[in-house]
Amino acid sequence: MQCDVCIIGGGLVGCSTALHLVRAGKSVVLVERDRIGAHASGANFGGVRRHGRNVLELPLSTRAFDIWRNMGTLVGNDCEFMPTGHLKIARSEAEMAVLEQWSSFGAEHGIPVVLHDRTSLRANFPWLNTSSFGASFCPGDGHANPRLAAPAFALRAGAEGAVVIQGDGATTVEDARDEFEVTLHSRRRIRAAVLVNAAGAWGRHFARYYGDEAPVEAVAPQMFVSEPVPYIIDAVLGMVTGGLYLRQIPRGNVIFGGGRGILDPNCHRSSPSDRVFAETVGLAGDLVPSLRDIAVIRSWTGVEGHCEDGLPILGPSPRRANLYHAFGFSGHGFQMAPAVGAVLSELIARGFSETDISALSPRRFTGAKSSILAESEI
Incomplete structure (x- = not known):
């Protein structure tokens, strides 16, 4: 051929x-x-x-x-892209300083970012716990299927x-x-x-x-999805430390990830880790209290290359x-x-x-x- x-x-x-x-x-x-x-x-x-x-x-x-915003025109399917905005959480003053530094990088590239202290974070995202130090929010970012x-x-x-x-x-x-x-x-x-x-x-x-x-190694990020619950999480959630990322889709399921699963010896397949399951589900409940008693219906992994x-x-x-x-x-x-x-x-x-x-x-x-x-x- x-x-x-x-x-x-x-x-x-x-x-x-x-x-x-x-x-x-x-x-x-x-x-x-x-x-x-x-x-x-x-x-x-x-x-x-x-x-x-x-x-x-x-x-x-x-x-x-720009391509994601026009995905339906490009491929005939919007791939369920939703521009909910992305919220990155700081749990300390040092982490907040990292977000403040990146906001200047974003501004140089025309990416708007709104910084929130603890008070404004609670007022704008009441579904979060009350212990987070602050956050930055990027409108227009979002998630897709x-x-x-x-x-x-x-x-x-x-x-x-x-x-x-x-x-x-x-x-x-x-x-x-x-x-x-x-x-x-x-x-x-x-x-x-x-x-x-x-x-x-x-x-x-x-x-x-x-x-x-x-210098690339195979890794297996681990993901989770919950039962459908009332839709309250109206932004994609991440952390400065990268320990958790979380979003909710309109039909109610909460999709989140954190940690790495188990690779098979030839790195072609992977499977979830029980330890990561317990740690990540616990972290999700700490950050979003309404998720503490949620039922997780599935966990999975996928093999990706990490440089x-x-x-x-x-x-x-x-x-x-x-x-x-x-x-x-x-x-x-x-x-x-x-x-x-x-x-x-x-x-x-x-x-x-x-x-x-x-x-x-x-x-x-x-x-x-x-x-x-x-x-x-x-």
Whole structure:
């Protein structure tokens, strides 16, 4: 099979890239070992936020925000995006100082943030406990349904001409003159002028074919969903420490996450941890008292790639022409993926993009690390 671009990985990043490339006039084959959106893209929390992002991600995150607001037009499905706003909680004066610092970063990128002390926090968000020190609130951010997003992009890409292959992943990548030859589990072969490595937690494997080192490990964030209860939580909730993230959907279910589950030995599958279950459910009840006696009806995990500096690996390979990496999103990919596809399409089809992703390049691992405040500190 011959194409202009072969994409390895059928998560939201790969599916977004496929759609944007087809619309740029490229022939595309996307290959996915399992089902579209089967891993991190479909099992994540569903947060759609710019708030608290690492400053180096803000150009990409800001562009993605505009795409999310028009998702229905782009793919024919709004993916249940709700711009409820995002509230990040500080539990101490030191944590509040972190939020104050980020608010200035946000202002520089046109992202409005409202700071709340304990009194205004209680007045505006009465469903919270009374012990939080303060918070920052970012209007316009929100949440969406991760089970809908990657399939929506894949369906649209397929309808517009992309070949989408599920259940038949890439096993090897080789050079074939000036092209790439990708061999699948079924022994089918795909030849392409350009290769996009959007293999998520397994992207490091394909990067190594061309000597691109990527310090990415597989992790398994753990999620929970409750029984339906009265709808009172009208913003997505996060913490400066990152220990809990929580949202409620209109039909009443509360979806939240925190901690990491258990990976199987080959890192292809994962399962929930009983210890994390107890800790995270307890923390949710402490932060939102009405949840203390709530029934949790399901817990799950998904495998994602986490880079050592918390930033995605995004951009052209420093060692192989026409190879592009897009993996290691460290829990940030769901919000940014629609823009990732747009930027990669521009780089491949036009040779440039007006969205600056230079700080996310694979090249950064050969030089000094940035001293910019990391998201894990926000």
